[in-house]
Amino acid sequence: MPKWGAVVVSIVTAFLVVQPAFRDPPRDSYPLSNYPMFAQPLEATNSADAVIGLTAAGERRTLSPRRIAETDEVIQAVGYVYNELAAGRADQLCSDVARRVADDGPSHVVAIQVITERQDAVAYFQGVRDPEVTLHASCEVVR
Amino acid sequence: MKLPARRRSMRLLRPAPPLRLGLLRALVGTFATVYLLVRLSHLISFGDFPVGRFAPVGPVGLLDDPLAAGAVTTLVLAAVAVGVAFTIGWRYRISGPAFALLFLWVTTYRNSWGTVLHTENLLALQVLVIGFVRAADAFSLDARRVGEERSESWRYGWPIRLVTVVTVLTYFVGGWAKIRFGGAEWLFGDTLRNQIAHDNLRKLLLGDFYSPFGGWLTQFGWLFPPMALASAAIELGAPLALTNGRLGRWWAAAAWSFHLAIMAVMAIVFAYQLSFIAFAAFFRLEVGWERLKGRSWRPATRKKLPSRPSPA
Numbered sequence: 001m002p003k004w005g006a007v008v009v010s011i012v013t014a015f016l017v018v019q020p021a022f023r024d025p026p027r028d029s030y031p032l033s034n035y036p037m038f039a040q041p042l043e044a045t046n047s048a049d050a051v052i053g054l055t056a057a058g059e060r061r062t063l064s065p066r067r068i069a070e071t072d073e074v075i076q077a078v079g080y081v082y083n084e085l086a087a088g089r090a091d092q093l094c095s096d097v098a099r100r101v102a103d104d105g106p107s108h109v110v111a112i113q114v115i116t117e118r119q120d121a122v123a124y125f126q127g128v129r130d131p132e133v134t135l136h137a138s139c140e141v142v143r
Numbered sequence: 144m145k146l147p148a149r150r151r152s153m154r155l156l157r158p159a160p161p162l163r164l165g166l167l168r169a170l171v172g173t174f175a176t177v178y179l180l181v182r183l184s185h186l187i188s189f190g191d192f193p194v195g196r197f198a199p200v201g202p203v204g205l206l207d208d209p210l211a212a213g214a215v216t217t218l219v220l221a222a223v224a225v226g227v228a229f230t231i232g233w234r235y236r237i238s239g240p241a242f243a244l245l246f247l248w249v250t251t252y253r254n255s256w257g258t259v260l261h262t263e264n265l266l267a268l269q270v271l272v273i274g275f276v277r278a279a280d281a282f283s284l285d286a287r288r289v290g291e292e293r294s295e296s297w298r299y300g301w302p303i304r305l306v307t308v309v310t311v312l313t314y315f316v317g318g319w320a321k322i323r324f325g326g327a328e329w330l331f332g333d334t335l336r337n338q339i340a341h342d343n344l345r346k347l348l349l350g351d352f353y354s355p356f357g358g359w360l361t362q363f364g365w366l367f368p369p370m371a372l373a374s375a376a377i378e379l380g381a382p383l384a385l386t387n388g389r390l391g392r393w394w395a396a397a398a399w400s401f402h403l404a405i406m407a408v409m410a411i412v413f414a415y416q417l418s419f420i421a422f423a424a425f426f427r428l429e430v431g432w433e434r435l436k437g438r439s440w441r442p443a444t445r446k447k448l449p450s451r452p453s454p455a
Contacts, residue, residue: 003156006301010155014308017268021316021323030201030254031247031267035317039324042337048345062350070192071256072185074351079258080196117348121340122333125358 044122049081051097053109053141061109067100081114090114090136098141113138154385159300161293165232165282166428167303168273170420172230175246175270178263178414179223186253190215196256202247203255215252222249229274232283243274266415268309269424276302306424307391311381314398318378330375336367342409357408370404377401384425395422 001009020027020034028036051068053061065077084093098112119131179186190212197209210218222245228238247270250263279285280293321329328334340361346353360366377397384394402416415421 001298003297006297007155010301010305010308013272013305014312017309017312018316021319026320026323028259030251030259031264031271032201033259033261033264033316034320035261035264035313036320036324037261038335038338038342039317039320039329041325041328041334042341044333044337044340046337046341048341048348050348062348064350071188073258073260074346074349075260076256076258078345078349083257119344121344122336122361124344125340125361 045118045120047116047118049078049085049114049116051081051093051112051114053101053106054111054113055108056110061106063097063101063106063109063112067104068097070100085114085116085136091139094137094139098139102141102143109141111138111140155301155304156297157300157304158295158297159303160295160429161277161281161286161299162429162432163427164273164276164278164299164303165280165286166432167306167423168232168278169230169282170423170428171266171269171273172226172242174415174418174420175242175266176223176226176230178266179219179226179246179249183219183223186219186249187216189252189256192256198257199255200259201251201254203251209255210252218245218252219249222246229270232279232285235277235279235283235285239274239276239278241274243271246270262413262415265310265313265421268313269306269421272302272305272309278302303424307385310421310424311384311394314378314381318375318381321375321378330371331368333364333367335371335374336361336364339367339408342411346410352410354408354410357410360408374401388425391425395419395425398422 016032020029020032023034026034026036028034051063053063055061065071065074069077069080071077071080081093084090094112094114097114101109101112113135114137116134116136117131118134120128190210192209194209199206209215222242225238225242225245228234229242247267250267254260254263277298280299286293325334339357343353343358377394378401381394381398384391399416399419399422402413405411405413406417
């Protein structure tokens with residue numbers, strides 16, 4: 001490659017890396033991204049979606065991302081739950097998770113809930129734990 | 144000090160020894176290949192994902208439907224195998240571009256299921272740059288086979304320079320997003336504190352690893368504006384790292400510390416950046432290599448020996 005070729009390739013590459021930052025509307029992609037993570041303004045009180053398990057005694061149990069979304073990645077499980085709720089498929093999500101729990105455990109979980117918890121996250125870490133829970137779907141684990 | 148225009152324009156094409164680029168290839172290749180190996184079962188698992196969750200991004204957008212499970216497995220295994228060839232510099236004219244494209248494909252495919260992660264972007268971009276240049280003219284099986292030692296040239300310098308450009312620009316873009324979306328509130332307000340608290344609480348709710356330290360820290364509100372400013376300085380100031388070699392190395396150390404802090408307060412591991420290999424292009428790797436081999440990195444100043452008496 002001649003020297004001018006190296007200069008052109010460098011300029012084009014730099015442009016490609018930078019351009020997602022100035023797109024309107026912004027678009028997150030891969031491998032070129034506008035890296036929007038943690039950039040959005042966020043209040044202390046916020047919502048988090050989750051799928052949880054309940055024992056026969058009514059105690060809450062967290063479920064693995066594999067049970068929730070058939071993945072090892074928590075972030076992907078979070079994204080999956082968010083997308084399913086946004087698409088209005090909470091009941092379907094609940095029964096899918098219940099089926100996986102029935103097949104592969106944990107055996108002490110007898111029911112599944114799809115919830116959104118709203119809580120002041122800063123206050124939570126100072127001992128104030130009063131989440132406002134919205135129940136989207138609830139289903140039994142049929143074994 | 145302002146550099147003369149000619150010198151500035153030549154900076155991109157500044158010569159470097161082939162060993163520096165060869166070592167960079169070996170380091171980046173080793174990380175990328177080991178990364179694929181560690182994530183092997185995870186990457187292969189996408190072959191069995193429900194079709195309805197397929198949301199292609201980047202080059203995977205060429206597909207309308209997900210690949211068959213066998214094709215996913217084959218591509219992942221091929222990426223690992225070619226990654227080994229890339230790392231040791233074997234048949235690099237083929238293995239270089241092939242690994243760059245395979246690595247890009249495999250990691251893009253993993254991001255094509257509804258959630259785009261941001262931990263592999265820089266690695267994929269650096270592999271792409273290194274894969275398409277003459278990065279195996281030293282410290283490689285190809286170089287050993289040819290047996291010819293090449294001298295320093297702009298051909299080995301500009302790809303290294305381009306890797307540093309790509310690296311700082313990814314940080315700049317990340318910093319710009321915070322200013323664009325978060326504005327002054329991100330820099331001087333509670334946004335960072337809220338982000339850290341919310342991220343940790345969400346992980347706690349999901350039974351994931353979280354940072355109790357980060358949660359504890361959120362009670363000290365005054366800490367977060369300086370942390371946000373430091374973060375913005377590292378990200379938005381990243382292009383300054385290209386202006387001077389020493390500044391580049393300091394910036395690399397600062398960016399590494401930035402990821403260390405993210406790990407400490409949010410339990411988010413940017414493995415490539417934390418390995419420091421992401422910043423290797425800012426350093427004269429051949430110097431370290433020579434030191435590692437126990438040689439002096441500067442050309443030895445030869446003492447003039449007294450001339451021997453000529454035989455009678």
